[in-house]
Amino acid sequence: MAFARSRQTLAIAGVLGLALGVTACGTGNDKKSGNAGSAECTAYEKYGDNDGKKVTIYSSIRDIEADRLNESWKQFEDCTGIDIDHEGSGEFEAQLGVRVDGGNAPDLAFIPQPGLLKRFVDAGKLKPVGAATKTEAEANYSPDWLKYSTLNGQLYGAPLGSNVKSFVWYSPKMFKDKGWTVPTTWDELIKLSDTIAASGTKPWCAGIESGDATGWPATDWIEDVLLRTAGPEVYDQWTTHGIPFNDPKVADALNRAGTILKNDKYVNAGFGGVKSIATTSFQEAGVPITTGKCALHRQASFYANQWPQGTKVAEDGDVFAFYFPAIDPAQGKPVLGGGEFVAAFNDRPEVQVVQTYLASGEYANSRAKIGDWVSANKKLDLANVPNPVDKLSVQLLQDEKTVFRFDGSDLMPAAVGAGTFWKGMVEWINGKDTAAVLNGIEGSWK
Amino acid sequence: MTTATPTVPTGAQAIRKSTAAGRVRKRLNSRTATLVSIVIAIAWTVPTVGLFVSSFRPENEIKTTGWWTVFSNPQFTLENYQEVLFGRSSSSGQLASYFINSLAITIPSVLFPLAFAALAAYALAWINFRGRDWLYIAIFALQIVPLQMALVPLLRFFSTGVTIAGVQVLPAWDLVDEQKFAQVWFAHTCFALPFAVFLLHNFISQLPADLMEAARVDGATHPRIFRTIVLPLITPALAAFGIFQFLWVWNDLLVALIFAGGGNETAPLTVRLAEMAGSRGNEWQRLTAGAFVSIVVPLIVFLSLQRYFVRGLLAGSVKG
Amino acid sequence: MEFDFAAEQPKFLMLMYGLIAFVAVVGGLLLLLDVVPAWFARRREAQLVAASVSGAPLPRRGKPQEGLFALFFLLPTLLLLAVGLVGPAIRTTLLSFMDAGSNNWVGLRNYGWMFSDPTILRVLTNTLIWVILVPLVATSFGLIYAVLVDKARLEAVAKSLIFLPMAISFVGASIIWKFVYAYRSEEQQQIGLLNQIVVSLGGEPKQWLLDSPLNTFLLIVIMVWIQAGFAMVVLSAAIKAIPADIVEAARLDGVSPWQMFWQITMPSIRPALIVVVVTLSIATLKVFDIVRTATNGNYDTSVIANEMYNQAFRYGQNGQGSALAVFLFVLVIPIVIYQIRNLRQQREG
Structure with missing residues (x-):
């Protein structure tokens, strides 16, 4: 009986399958990389013929940003015949490890944390870049950048996108109305803050809530200040644990940041007291600027995407950003930033070709034209960057005088940089004193 | 074919006009009882209502005023749903595609553990063999293994196969695109089994022993008893577990993320909705609408199966 | 498209x-x-x-x-x-006996770390609070509600309302409650229901998720909210299965409703009660998404499963993460022993 029934099921299944097969034949959607010989493809001839090959990429880039990525390498795919299969995930950092350990690593990964990159190099999972990629990367990126992906004398990936974190957002309109001017030194910044505070409104707004990454905006604050007070050399020692995490210089920087972040007269405009910084999401934190409740908000260039719809981001618009001023003129013009590196888990020729292409100037310009993107690539033409804040960022990154340093929490081992450092900052905002917080983080760094 | 099939007692179907709890309720001041139950029901529903109302409010309103202000200042929009369903991203027009993925993942992931666990639970309850109690306890205890810790070994099982002392015992699965569904089914089935065996064992072991005895005396074999006596009696209990498993698989994110990947060939709705939250964090307006889109199906399933559900749990207590 | x-x-x-x-x-x-x-x-x-x-x-x-x-x-x-x-x-x-990269044996070092690091000790305490409170409170609510709505008008609707949260994922539920606990300063309109209630009663709005140990209890509320539906459905079915003759006999004996509940209802639904409590205890031990979504373990709210995930997957500390998982295995032992006793009784009875 059971047998008869299952035979029947099979028959039904067969009929269904046939029907579906017929519908499938009606709409042929086979993708052809047909235009390999056309004019716009001449630029891609150097990448050779890899028709039909597939390269998988894993990153933390999702949604519209991911669509833009796909658009940016569309022509490359059409001309070289390589099929780039990109997958973005909000769980990127944790899932990449699972996939690699599980023997299911992607060909390429856009890794935003040099600390994570180092972990995979140490575990012997990543492949050093090929000669062509290395030449391209060295021609287009400064040693300042490449040192973050160079381990044991080998380059493990060229940078891709970047962002500049040393920005303070403000409302040009509000500044004009009230007669305030954009500060260019730390003293001016504090003076301006006092002026605003005296006028009855709190000057600064901040928020460090960010789901399971809560705390990171505060680490940026500390890093930015430390880079300005102690200089890039000390900063480098600090991120590599050459000096202890609780070094007096770090404590000084934290206390100086505290004169703003833990000052009840200064924060938290539009949200409440100091402690409200801990529970305000970083996406919402700057929004009071648009309603006139807040004047200053320190956040990276990518905050440009967080403003409510209809907000004009421009030097003469509703909101814009100025460079977070230097504190000690002797330390030059430090810029804190971040970015991702294109690291390879496989070294098949087509993977190396894609890696080389992503390091090139052509790619940087192709991606920048689509919008909302910044890169430290030297071949990036400023004219191709549509958005004013991105333009400002590229200018800063390409400026000879700029002393660039990578976001420190991304350089540290994840247990510290994405663990105790974040959590420590949350506790610090929540009332714990500087020394206790720093000692706690130092104790966790083994 | 002369073996008489033992008839199933139909006592469970007897209509019971008054139950113990009913008595308690009636004797209690019934107005107080009603009041308390209404208060609990409201307390349980209000958070969801808040979210539901919010999902129809404009972004700016959600962020600046409480949802209860709609009663004095009604402002509604369908924009949030539009954004979630049709999106700004080119891939989001295919939400239907993710929906199909969710279905393709969920159906086998419910059926397999259901069948395997029913067979196992029957064996553990009614077949005499040495060490069965210990085996049952061991399976029960496996419930505690956090699935996070099983992700890496299971993924390695799929992608590199099994090698013992240098010898390839099982090959890698090497699945592509929609074939990856099989990995997800496999993973969900593994993770569901301990709880399924535990729950079904509870019901099956409480079936009346004389029923089994009678069947054995008539010469029925275990497979026959399982098919003709046990299965009809526990069908409602299966429905009960089926709902729990359905809810779990439908709402799962982690397992799908690892074993199905994020593309629209295989990723379920939850993965898509998690992405919708935006690449740089959470946005209330999308989350509120997204949450409701994903709730709809489980809700329909629950409401339509609710009858079986209650009867299913009844069956476990035939013994009284 | x-x-x-x-x-x-x-x-x-x-x-x-x-x-x-x-x-x-x-x-x-x-x-x-x-x-x-x-x-x-x-x-x-x-x-x-x-x-x-x-x-x-x-x-x-x-x-x-x-x-x-x-x-x-x-x-x-x-x-x-x-x-x-x-x-x-x-x-x-x-x-759990190896180092972060799983290359060298380190003996009991990860366990030493677990029991000496104050933040981890806090995590263990929190898990204990969770596993005691959630099964107790969720089962009580489920039971009370099941008794109250039994045979009431609109019983199906009433039950669906309580069961509704079960259909929502843990992440979704946490988002819903984060919304309830949301905070706005005094000058602003509140968007969180809890603070709105506090304000309308003349109080000051609070940042609920910031203060330990209150925040842990507020997170437990989320879990109870989800799981009470499970308890209610299972217990309600058990209550309905109590044979009418027993009830009738007791009624003729003139027992009070209170006695009826403790002497008839409770003993009859004991097996169902055990299933509910055991299932909830294990689910609570493994609770992960709620803490991760609501606070990510900040402000002293972390629990074992969350810490385990962070250590093993985010920080790359496989050894420490695994040690925490093994501790979970240990925590389940009392439940297993209880289950063995139950099984013995069942076999004898």
Whole structure:
């Protein structure tokens, strides 16, 4: 009986399958990389013929940003015949490890944390870049950048996108109305803050809530200040644990940041007291600027995407950003930033070709034209960057005088940089004193 | 074919006009009882209502005023749903595609553990063999293994196969695109089994022993008893577990993320909705609408199966 | 982009393969178990006939192959469990004695770390609070509600309302409650319900999730909110299954409603109660998404599963993460022992 029934099921299944097969034949959607010989493809001839090959990429880039990525390498795919299969995930950092350990690593990964990159190099999972990629990367990126992906004398990936974190957002309109001017030194910044505070409104707004990454905006604050007070050399020692995490210089920087972040007269405009910084999401934190409740908000260039719809981001618009001023003129013009590196888990020729292409100037310009993107690539033409804040960022990154340093929490081992450092900052905002917080983080760094 | 099939007692179907709890309720001041139950029901529903109302409010309103202000200042929009369903991203027009993925993942992931666990639970309850109690306890205890810790070994099982002392015992699965569904089914089935065996064992072991005895005396074999006596009696209990498993698989994110990947060939709705939250964090307006889109199906399933559900749990207590 | 049904075709095909596989495996197994023993039975019958004809002594009647049957019934489950859970559990235990990259043995160092680091001790305490409170409170609410709405008008609707949260994922539920706990400063309008209530009663708005240990209790509320529906449904069904004659007899004896509840209802639903409490305890031990979504373990709210995930997957500390997982295994032992006792009682009764 059971047998008869299952035979029947099979028959039904067969009929269904046939029907579906017929519908499938009606709409042929086979993708052809047909235009390999056309004019716009001449630029891609150097990448050779890899028709039909597939390269998988894993990153933390999702949604519209991911669509833009796909658009940016569309022509490359059409001309070289390589099929780039990109997958973005909000769980990127944790899932990449699972996939690699599980023997299911992607060909390429856009890794935003040099600390994570180092972990995979140490575990012997990543492949050093090929000669062509290395030449391209060295021609287009400064040693300042490449040192973050160079381990044991080998380059493990060229940078891709970047962002500049040393920005303070403000409302040009509000500044004009009230007669305030954009500060260019730390003293001016504090003076301006006092002026605003005296006028009855709190000057600064901040928020460090960010789901399971809560705390990171505060680490940026500390890093930015430390880079300005102690200089890039000390900063480098600090991120590599050459000096202890609780070094007096770090404590000084934290206390100086505290004169703003833990000052009840200064924060938290539009949200409440100091402690409200801990529970305000970083996406919402700057929004009071648009309603006139807040004047200053320190956040990276990518905050440009967080403003409510209809907000004009421009030097003469509703909101814009100025460079977070230097504190000690002797330390030059430090810029804190971040970015991702294109690291390879496989070294098949087509993977190396894609890696080389992503390091090139052509790619940087192709991606920048689509919008909302910044890169430290030297071949990036400023004219191709549509958005004013991105333009400002590229200018800063390409400026000879700029002393660039990578976001420190991304350089540290994840247990510290994405663990105790974040959590420590949350506790610090929540009332714990500087020394206790720093000692706690130092104790966790083994 | 002369073996008489033992008839199933139909006592469970007897209509019971008054139950113990009913008595308690009636004797209690019934107005107080009603009041308390209404208060609990409201307390349980209000958070969801808040979210539901919010999902129809404009972004700016959600962020600046409480949802209860709609009663004095009604402002509604369908924009949030539009954004979630049709999106700004080119891939989001295919939400239907993710929906199909969710279905393709969920159906086998419910059926397999259901069948395997029913067979196992029957064996553990009614077949005499040495060490069965210990085996049952061991399976029960496996419930505690956090699935996070099983992700890496299971993924390695799929992608590199099994090698013992240098010898390839099982090959890698090497699945592509929609074939990856099989990995997800496999993973969900593994993770569901301990709880399924535990729950079904509870019901099956409480079936009346004389029923089994009678069947054995008539010469029925275990497979026959399982098919003709046990299965009809526990069908409602299966429905009960089926709902729990359905809810779990439908709402799962982690397992799908690892074993199905994020593309629209295989990723379920939850993965898509998690992405919708935006690449740089959470946005209330999308989350509120997204949450409701994903709730709809489980809700329909629950409401339509609710009858079986209650009867299913009844069956476990035939013994009284 | 418009929806292309043809592109979905392989998925349905795959789903169909899955269903065919299901029918083949389950149907095949039952068929096999049905046919093979029948064949043996016929052979045995033939032997018996032959023996009686020849007058030879009857072959010793073998014990029915119960064990073999059991093996086949259990085979799929045991295979899957071995691959999916037993293997990983053993691996985790081994990893817990190794360093972060799983390269060198470090003995008990990870366990030493677990019991000496104050933040981890806090995590262990929190887990204890969770596992005591959630089953207790959720079961109580479920039971009270089940009793209250039993036989009431609109019972189905009333039950659906409580069950509703079960249909929402843990992440979704946490988002809903984060919304309830949301904070705005005094000058602003509140968007969180809880603060709105506080404000309208003349109080000051609070940042609920910031203050320990209150925040842990507020997170527990989320879990109770989700799981009370499960308790209610199971217990309600058990209550309905209490035979009417027992109730009737008790009524004739003139017992009070209170006595009725404690002497009739409670003992009758004891098995269901055990299922609920055990299931909730284990689910609570493994709770992860709620803490991760609501606070990510900040402000002293972390629990074992959350910390384990962070250590093993985010910080790359495989050893420490695994040690925490092993501690979870240990925590379940009391429940297992209780379950063994139950089983013994059941076998004897």
